[in-house]
Amino acid sequence: MKHLLSRRYVLTGAVSALATASFADAPLVSLRPTARPGAPAETPIPPIRPQARLSARELIARAGLGGTVGFVVADTQTGEILEEVDGDIAVPPASVTKAVTALYALEALGPDYRFETRVLADGPIVNGVLQGNLILAGGGDPHLVTDQLATLVDQLKNAGLKEVTGEFRIWGDAIARVDEIDDTQLDYLGYNPTVAGLNLNFNRVHFEWKRAGENYTVALDARSETHRPPVTTARMRIVDRTTPVYTYADSNGVDNWTVARRALGSGGSRWLPVRYPALYAGEVFQTFARTAGIVLPKPVLMTQIPQGDVITAFKSDPLREILRDMLRFSTNLTAEVTGLAATAARADQKRGLRTSAFGMTRWAADRAEIDPQFVDHSGLGDQSRIAAGDMVRLLNARDVARQLKPILKPIAMLDDDRERIRDFPATINAKTGTLNFVSSLAGYITTQGGRELAFAFFAADMDAREKGKLSADEQPPGAGSYNGKAKRLQQVLLQRWGRAADL
Known part of the structure; x- marks a missing residue:
């Protein structure tokens, strides 16, 4: 299925792009394993020599x-x-x-449980114009990726939507928000993101840098298999220092990062955690809408449970398959989302x-x-x-x-x-x-x-x-x-x- 490939691209894409071992994600998460080029053939079972059993x-x-x-x-x-x-x-x-x-x-x-991401309208649509608010409502899906938001926008376009007179609202409160899974970890580790009811790309943003003469070009994007939209909800500044390699500051809905110039080498990339996943998803959705000719205002967060008519929706794979992937790739976000959702269902x-x-x-x-x-x-x-x-x-x-x-x-x-x-x-x-x-x-x-x-x-x-x-x-x-x-x-x-x- 298309969305499965996209999700696994996000899981594995960062591995080959890392510049040096110093930027490799720490050993708390196992990303998708790949065969080593030129690996020797498998070996038969070696003979067991008679020996005393230890x-x-x-x-x-x-x-x-x-x-x-x-x-x-x-x-x-x-x-x-x-x-x-x-x-x-x-x-x-x-x-x-x-x-x-x-x-x-x-x-x-x-x-067979499925997480559902919905797009709702709380007013009538007349001649392609929504006379009210458009709502992107997360259902907690831990596997939602950028390509799937692009599909939702395509479905909006096919439904005839062209403009919204009200707000573009984002709802990410389907489960309890967790700022960091473990607050004793280093700030920049991509396997320790914020957990929320609207998640995207495992709540990671892709940071890439390239040397350009004496300086560097940097890019932050929400890439998945097909699309790589740039984002402004995360920003990076290169500074002249030796340590620490990264610093983080929360700036009212924007993740502000700095990186030490001396650590960059000639170029490379890594995934950084996202601390405002709902706004991150909203910005990506808005970018796709603009490309599709749909005029949306800047996304704003909402806390009340959304009401309105569902225009389009995306359902995740069944829970069994999500958990199979979690146990294979050891994705922390998936574990926290499914655990929180299970507790919410029980309580x-x-x-x-x-x-x-x-x-x-x-x-x-x-x-x-x-x-x-x-x-x-x-x-x-x-x-x-x-x-x-x-x-x-x-x-x-x-x-x-x-x-x-x-x-x-x-x-x-x-x-x-x-x-x-x-x-x-x-x-x-x-x-x-x-x-x-x-x-x-x-x-x-x-x-x-x-x-x-x-x-x-x-x-x-x-x-x-x-x-x-x-x-x-x-x-x-x-x-x-x-x-x-x-x-x-x-x-x-x-x-x-x-x-x-x-x-």
Whole structure:
């Protein structure tokens, strides 16, 4: 479908455009993976040499990870715990939280739920002139992209609209607004945007710079697959300094950024977060309307629930597909929107993020008789806590695997050279999670012998994480090494569980 391609373009487009590693988004979000050019062919399963079986604690010791490492693997039919190390110690689950959010949303909203973005008129249209206000009303759609706003404008044009005598109003209050998912993160990280009832391009704006002699040209736009309209709701100024690389200032509906000249090199690009997503969407809509010959005034925000006749509307994919993409690409905005929408449906009113996360905490506790603590729906905040044993109990709870396993991402098994193992005899479907000095993985295994298992692996060095925050780096020293070691340990354990006949 056209809109699916556009959404994935927004997810992946920034990766190839980054100028240097210093501008790459930090490891809290996994964008769409791409195959490496000239990658070697997949390798067969290496022979298993006869050797004494190492204990789980010996494997952990060999991994050389500081902090806490805990895991649990259990039979999904009987609930029997087959192997466990420190499964009762609660640590930040990072993006494994999204698996909990997916189940929470599915059970509150239903798999076929669709978010709807509407365009309404609160007065009559006479000879192409709307005698009243035109309203762009968001329904919370976390996947809405620029190309879809262009489609809505085309439909307005086809309906004969040419002019509006009243205001062009924007409604973005379908869910509670969240200024930042985690206010301890750096201002410029694109995976920590504002969350609102009208979202566009995952609430990110594309910033691109090119050297022009001694100076630079800069551009800020709302690009998706087909269109790249410029925006003025975000502005960038280059300044002569070494650090910080970026600064942000809120200027009455405009995101004002500065960037250090010395950090720019010859050119590059990155996505920056949007703090006024409704106005951002309104400006893009107005730009398309002007191109289509429809005269619209400057967009203004409205807070009351919009009333009027629907001229045109766009419905998202079904919730199940939105959640499948979320679990694959680990999009924080999608997690927060679906979690907030689920809580609003359960409570029959909007709730703020912390209250909504507490609602999910209570739901999970009742659902599986566990004791987690969530501060958001994405896992971006490191104050969330859950133990590996509790995560496995949730995965093994009644009717959970039926809903969750089909939308979890397949996890490839890799050899010592990080190449995919061809025809590995077990299948793994799971959700990964990564923060600096935090690595997690949880999901399901179908073993070589056909046994169905649920597992959770959590590793966290919170002392190193707190020290890393002081560096103000997206990836502080040692974080990459820690997470690499954790992922290699995950592979060792998964291959051990997948092949073993004697668990």
